[in-house]
Amino acid sequence: MSARTITVVGGGPVGALLAILLARHGYQVGLYESRPDSRTTDIYQGRSINIALSDRGWTSLEKIGISDEARKQAIPMYHRAVHAVDGELTSLPYGVGDDAIWSVSRSGINEHLLDVADSEPNITTYFEHRLADIDFETATAMFRRPKGDEIVVNADYAFGADGASSKVRRLAHNLPRFSYSQTYMPQSYIELNIPANEDGSHKLETNALHIWPRKHFMLIALPNTDGTFTCTLFLNHEGRPSFESLREREDVEAFFEAYFPDAMDYLERPVDVFMEKTASPLFLVQVFPWSFNRKVALIGDAAHAIVPFYGQGMNCGFEDCAELHALIDHYDHDWDQIFPAYENARKPNGDAIAELSKRNFVEMSDLSGDSMFQLRKMIEAKFSQRFPALWTPLYSMVTFSPEVPYSEALRVGDEQNTIMEKIMAIPGIEEDWDEQYVMDRLQELAEATFGEGQ
Amino acid sequence: MSARTITVVGGGPVGALLAILLARHGYQVGLYESRPDSRTTDIYQGRSINIALSDRGWTSLEKIGISDEARKQAIPMYHRAVHAVDGELTSLPYGVGDDAIWSVSRSGINEHLLDVADSEPNITTYFEHRLADIDFETATAMFRRPKGDEIVVNADYAFGADGASSKVRRLAHNLPRFSYSQTYMPQSYIELNIPANEDGSHKLETNALHIWPRKHFMLIALPNTDGTFTCTLFLNHEGRPSFESLREREDVEAFFEAYFPDAMDYLERPVDVFMEKTASPLFLVQVFPWSFNRKVALIGDAAHAIVPFYGQGMNCGFEDCAELHALIDHYDHDWDQIFPAYENARKPNGDAIAELSKRNFVEMSDLSGDSMFQLRKMIEAKFSQRFPALWTPLYSMVTFSPEVPYSEALRVGDEQNTIMEKIMAIPGIEEDWDEQYVMDRLQELAEATFGEGQ
Numbered sequence: 001m002s003a004r005t006i007t008v009v010g011g012g013p014v015g016a017l018l019a020i021l022l023a024r025h026g027y028q029v030g031l032y033e034s035r036p037d038s039r040t041t042d043i044y045q046g047r048s049i050n051i052a053l054s055d056r057g058w059t060s061l062e063k064i065g066i067s068d069e070a071r072k073q074a075i076p077m078y079h080r081a082v083h084a085v086d087g088e089l090t091s092l093p094y095g096v097g098d099d100a101i102w103s104v105s106r107s108g109i110n111e112h113l114l115d116v117a118d119s120e121p122n123i124t125t126y127f128e129h130r131l132a133d134i135d136f137e138t139a140t141a142m143f144r145r146p147k148g149d150e151i152v153v154n155a156d157y158a159f160g161a162d163g164a165s166s167k168v169r170r171l172a173h174n175l176p177r178f179s180y181s182q183t184y185m186p187q188s189y190i191e192l193n194i195p196a197n198e199d200g201s202h203k204l205e206t207n208a209l210h211i212w213p214r215k216h217f218m219l220i221a222l223p224n225t226d227g228t229f230t231c232t233l234f235l236n237h238e239g240r241p242s243f244e245s246l247r248e249r250e251d252v253e254a255f256f257e258a259y260f261p262d263a264m265d266y267l268e269r270p271v272d273v274f275m276e277k278t279a280s281p282l283f284l285v286q287v288f289p290w291s292f293n294r295k296v297a298l299i300g301d302a303a304h305a306i307v308p309f310y311g312q313g314m315n316c317g318f319e320d321c322a323e324l325h326a327l328i329d330h331y332d333h334d335w336d337q338i339f340p341a342y343e344n345a346r347k348p349n350g351d352a353i354a355e356l357s358k359r360n361f362v363e364m365s366d367l368s369g370d371s372m373f374q375l376r377k378m379i380e381a382k383f384s385q386r387f388p389a390l391w392t393p394l395y396s397m398v399t400f401s402p403e404v405p406y407s408e409a410l411r412v413g414d415e416q417n418t419i420m421e422k423i424m425a426i427p428g429i430e431e432d433w434d435e436q437y438v439m440d441r442l443q444e445l446a447e448a449t450f451g452e453g454q
Numbered sequence: 455m456s457a458r459t460i461t462v463v464g465g466g467p468v469g470a471l472l473a474i475l476l477a478r479h480g481y482q483v484g485l486y487e488s489r490p491d492s493r494t495t496d497i498y499q500g501r502s503i504n505i506a507l508s509d510r511g512w513t514s515l516e517k518i519g520i521s522d523e524a525r526k527q528a529i530p531m532y533h534r535a536v537h538a539v540d541g542e543l544t545s546l547p548y549g550v551g552d553d554a555i556w557s558v559s560r561s562g563i564n565e566h567l568l569d570v571a572d573s574e575p576n577i578t579t580y581f582e583h584r585l586a587d588i589d590f591e592t593a594t595a596m597f598r599r600p601k602g603d604e605i606v607v608n609a610d611y612a613f614g615a616d617g618a619s620s621k622v623r624r625l626a627h628n629l630p631r632f633s634y635s636q637t638y639m640p641q642s643y644i645e646l647n648i649p650a651n652e653d654g655s656h657k658l659e660t661n662a663l664h665i666w667p668r669k670h671f672m673l674i675a676l677p678n679t680d681g682t683f684t685c686t687l688f689l690n691h692e693g694r695p696s697f698e699s700l701r702e703r704e705d706v707e708a709f710f711e712a713y714f715p716d717a718m719d720y721l722e723r724p725v726d727v728f729m730e731k732t733a734s735p736l737f738l739v740q741v742f743p744w745s746f747n748r749k750v751a752l753i754g755d756a757a758h759a760i761v762p763f764y765g766q767g768m769n770c771g772f773e774d775c776a777e778l779h780a781l782i783d784h785y786d787h788d789w790d791q792i793f794p795a796y797e798n799a800r801k802p803n804g805d806a807i808a809e810l811s812k813r814n815f816v817e818m819s820d821l822s823g824d825s826m827f828q829l830r831k832m833i834e835a836k837f838s839q840r841f842p843a844l845w846t847p848l849y850s851m852v853t854f855s856p857e858v859p860y861s862e863a864l865r866v867g868d869e870q871n872t873i874m875e876k877i878m879a880i881p882g883i884e885e886d887w888d889e890q891y892v893m894d895r896l897q898e899l900a901e902a903t904f905g906e907g908q
Contacts, residue, residue: 177691177735181635237631281631 003028003122004333007141007158009131009168011035013106014300014317015161016113021064021325023122025333030153031123032143034130034162039111049191050222050230052077052209052311053109054101059402060318064325066116073108075223076100081208082367087262091208092367095400096385101209101311103222109314131167134158136175136292157335158296161317166302169287181286185307187217187234187361188243188279194266196227203266204229213367214259217241220364221263231267232308234365235279243279282307284354290343294336297343299324304350309360310398312353316406320346352406356398356413372430376420379433383442390446391416412450419445457482457576458787461595461612463585463622465489467560468754468771469615470567475518475779477576479787484607485577486597488584488616493565503645504676504684506531506663506765507563508555513856514772518779520570527562529677530554535662536821541716545662546821549854550839555663555765557676563768585621588612590629590746611789612750615771620756623741635740639761641671641688641815642697642733648720650681657720658683667821668713671695674818675717685721686762688819689733697733736761738808744797748790751797753778758804763814764852766807770860774800806860810852810867826884830874833887837896844900845870866904873899 004027008019011033019031036043053074061070078100082090094101117123129143132150139158144150160168172178194203202223204210210221210229216236221229236242246252252271256264264270285305291297300317323345324338331337366373377393384391394413397404404412423429423442432438458481462473465487473485490497507528515524532554536544548555571577583597586604593612598604614622626632648657656677658664664675664683670690675683690696700706706725710718718724739759745751754771777799778792785791820827831847838845848867851858858866877883877896886892 177638179637179737181637183633183635184631283633 004157005030005155007032007139007153007155009134009141009158009160010162010166010300010302011110011114011125011127012161012163012300013110013113013314014321015159016110016117017061017064017066017318017321018159018161018299018324019117019123019125020066020113020120021321021328023117023120024065025325025328027122029120029123030155031117031125032129032131032141032153033125033127035127037114037127038107039114049106050103050224051106051308051314052101052222053104054311054315054399056312056315056399056402057318058102060315060322063322066113070104070109070112071102073112073225074102074104075225076102076207077209077223078207079209080367081205081210083210083212083260083262085214085259085261095396099396099400100207101399103209103224105224108225131162134160134168134171134296136172136296139295160296160298160302161300162302164283164285164301164305166298168296169285169298169302172287172292172296172298175292179288181284183284183286185282185284185358185361186236186239188237188281189232189234190243190274190277190279192219192231192233192270192273193268194221194229194231194263195268200227202227202229211364211367212260212263213365215366217259218365219260219263229266231263233274234282234361237279237281246274249275284358286351286354288343288347290347291339294339297339303346304354306350306354306357307361308357309364310353310357312357312398312406316350316353319349319402348407349405352410353398356394356406356410372424375430375433376424379423379438379442380416380420382434383439383446386439387443387446390443390450415449419449458611459484459609461486461593461607461609463588463595463612463614464616464620464754464756465564465568465579465581466615466617466754467564467567467768468775469613470564470571471515471518471520471772471775472613472615472753472778473571473577473579474520474567474574475775475782477571477574478519479779479782481576483574483577484609485571485579486583486585486595486607487579487581489581491568491581492561493568503560504557504678505560505762505768506555506676507558508765508769508853510766510769510853510856511772512556514769514776517776520567524558524563524566525556527566527679528556528558529679530556530661531663531677532661533663534821535659535664537664537666537714537716539668539713539715549850553850553854554661555853557663557678558768559678560768562679585616588614588622588625588750590626590750593749614750614752614756615754616756618737618739618755618759620752622750623739623752623756626741626746626750626752629746633742635738637738637740638691639736639738639812639815640690640692642691642735643686643688644697644728644731644733646673646685646687646724646727647722648675648683648685648717649722654681656681656683665818665821666714666717667819669820671713672819673714673717683720685717687728688736688815691733691735700728703729738812740805740808742797742801744801745793748793751793757800758808760804760808760811761815762811763818764807764811766811766852766860770804770807773803773856803860806864807852810848810860810864826878829884829887830878833877833892833896834870834874836888837893837900840893841897841900844897844904869903873903 006022006027006029008015008029008031011031019029023029079094080092082092117125128146131141132144133142139155141153141158142150160166162168197203206223212219217234219231219233221231223229238244241255246255252274256270284307290303299320306313324342327338327341380393384393397409422445460476460481460483462469462483462485465485473483477483533545533547536546571579582600585595586598587596593609595607595612596604614620616622651657660677666673671688673685673687675685677683692698695709700709706728710724738761744757753774760767778796781792781795834847838847851863
């Protein structure tokens with residue numbers, strides 16, 4: 001087989017990883033990124049955006065044969081550090097033992113993968129090449145360069161790995177029978193910062209995801225390796241309080257002091273930043289198909305932009321790559337089979353994590369609120385420890401069980417939900433929750449639903 | 455109050471009705487339609503497209519004060535005439551007594567409403583004016599005319615009543631926080647024709663909706679006043695059999711003769727028409743918001759394009775108009791209140807009828823198939839006749855109960871579904887369905903769910 005050529009549009013983490021796996025399968029890959037190279041240009045202007053990686057992400061990287069270099073730069077977060085309004089701190093572990101989600105610098109992992117890509121002889125990377133058009137019949141792409149000139153790139157196949165606002169996907173809108181959905185969440189967000197101590201250490205506990213859950217809004221903070229925390233304030237776009245209602249400086253001050261008094265000791269000019277920044281919207285994108293004419297396909301956020309409340313966005317994109325990696329072998333490079341198998345395998349999982357990520361806003365933002373909700377979590381945790389084969393909590397299935405597809409996690413989670421609603425409806429459950437009969441009833445219901453095991 | 459001006463984009467049935475109600479509330483209305491006037495130009499080229507109108511449509515027209523002229527041109531269909539493959543005919547009534555859905559000529563009702571609009575002094579109608587752009591801040595619209603010149607129309611408010619492929623809606627895609635979904639159904643469709651007898655009478659029973667349900671596809675026929683039937687073949691776009699798989703003339707012939715042998719005696723050149731026509735896709739569009747800056751709003755299919763399987767598309771659009779009609783009075787022409795009240799009232803109903811219309815393909819196409827499904831309908835019908843306050847079948851709620859919002863019908867229907875699943879799970883239900891204990895159990899479950907009445 002003569003080496004076939006593939007164009008990858010988008011040099012973010014998913015595009016870079018995709019280029020690597022394709023190159024390692026013998027393809028000649030052109031990797032095209034619209035922005036300058038962050039390794040040689042300070043395009044992030046000192047901003048350190050971080051994201052969560054967890055077992056699905058690590059497992060996918062391993063499957064593709066990426067070293068654990070990235071993990072060395074990641075900070076494990078073993079629990080949620082929940083900050084109540086009065087400053088009281090509660091620790092809620094993510095899983096058991098050393099189960100953790102990992103705070104990763106987006107630019108750090110991206111640059112690591114670009115370095116790996118550079119070391120692959122089959123990959124050529126082009127920065128400052130912005131996609132202008134793509135022919136979905138031939139996979140021929142046209143890119144515009146900074147000086148305005150355009151180049152035409154022919155290839156056997158092309159991938160749109162160009163993120164939540166994917167140009168490849170927007171161009172696909174003109175194709176027949178393309179189903180498309182873009183849904184805005186009621187919340188928008190701004191990023192804030194907690195600087196490091198003078199000695200470079202963290203001002204708050206390092207190995208935790210800090211949350212200030214306030215039911216209809218919340219502040220979170222993820223640690224960076226330089227001692228800072230990147231914080232995100234999620235708040236309704238309209239209503240009260242909201243980004244729309246908080247326009248006057250004194251109202252913003254009052255808002256922060258009323259709801260995040262302890263964080264005010266650490267946050268860097270939060271009121272100034274709030275006044276200066278325009279809040280970014282949160283939206284989900286779902287489309288089908290993900291591939292066109294057995295020539296062009298979407299991957300990562302381009303195929304399934306989700307909201308960040310489950311910390312699964314990049315994990316899901318990396319899983320897309322691992323699936324392709326396996327399918328190229330399985331179908332021995334027959335792309336007429338790979339493309340449909342890829343989209344059929346991944347679409348239900350993309351839809352499931354979209355749904356889960358939407359729902360999890362409530363879960364996160366109400367963490368210290370509803371006492372019945374906390375009680376339910378305790379009962380579930382207790383039962384799960386006693387009957388691990390019968391019950392893995394939904395959060396653990398999604399985050400720590402890469403062998404369980406997202407779609408399966410969603411399905412089982414809904415069945416668990418039905419069961420737990422029955423348990424929580426037991427009269428006197430608030431007093432009796434630790435009694436043996438509650439465990440017995442739960443065991444009976446779980447066995448009736450799941451048989452011997454999930 | 456000096457007369458305010460409103461631009462209505464789209465002169466179909468919903469646009470024309472909207473123009474009338476706005477004019478009757480004292481507004482100066484410009485009604486702009488991209489096509490020529492069908493009353494003076496033969497734009498339909500002899501095609502008689504018909505649609506179903508039912509109680510919601512008639513009630514809405516009455517509320518707005520439209521005479522029953524349209525009803526005189528409509529043909530009541532009291533039941534489904536189900537054609538089995540062997541030619542056997544089964545009659546399934548739509549409701550009780552003289553409950554009927556009505557076959558209406560789309561051009562007929564449109565022309566009637568345009569005639570009414572012409573008689574309103576406050577309406578000026580412009581044909582062959584195609585919307586080119588609209589300013590969502592000012593409601594200023596730009597229209598292109600046949601010779602290529604453009605006119606700019608200022609108004610206080612504007613409505614997009616421009617149908618399933620609404621240009622107003624597509625222009626709204628560029629607005630911030632506009633949520634949008636376009637979903638293709640697996641089925642596409644072509645229209646066929648059954649000509650009249652030489653004496654102008656119908657070749658099949660007049661007062662019925664004829665269905666040839668074949669599970670994964672179906673043919674339907676609706677009567678026209680000129681003795682013809684307009685038929686629609688709904689068939690998968692791909693797979694077997696499908697519009698894609700049936701490409702050879704002999705395969706198409708074999709398909710029709712295998713599945714619709716009795717219809718072959720009536721259909722006009724079905725194989726030729728199948729070979730000549732390109733199948734049209736079926737898609738649903740859901741968006742939010744429906745109004746922008748208290749200046750511009752969407753209505754009818756422009757706001758909620760659905761599939762035709764519940765016969766509710768135009769009914770829903772007319773209900774939008776009736777709602778606006780009531781809100782203009784209720785809020786005394788305060789559009790800052792009317793627009794949000796309109797979209798909040800109608801959006802849940804648009805979503806509900808979208809869901810119901812999708813689901814109803816299965817219901818229609820499997821009418822003569824699943825015997826358990828038929829049994830379930832019989833049990834429901836029997837129970838409903840005995841306890842009308844406790845149980846109105848979903849189809850009747852949607853079609854014959856305009857006082858029940860679509861969203862309420864969907865919710866109650868889902869609860870009925872849960873109950874009927876329990877009834878159908880009774881061991882031996884196939885033999886026992888007519889026994890008293892089945893009615894008793896159903897009564898017990900219905901009363902537990904709905905109390906004394908729905």
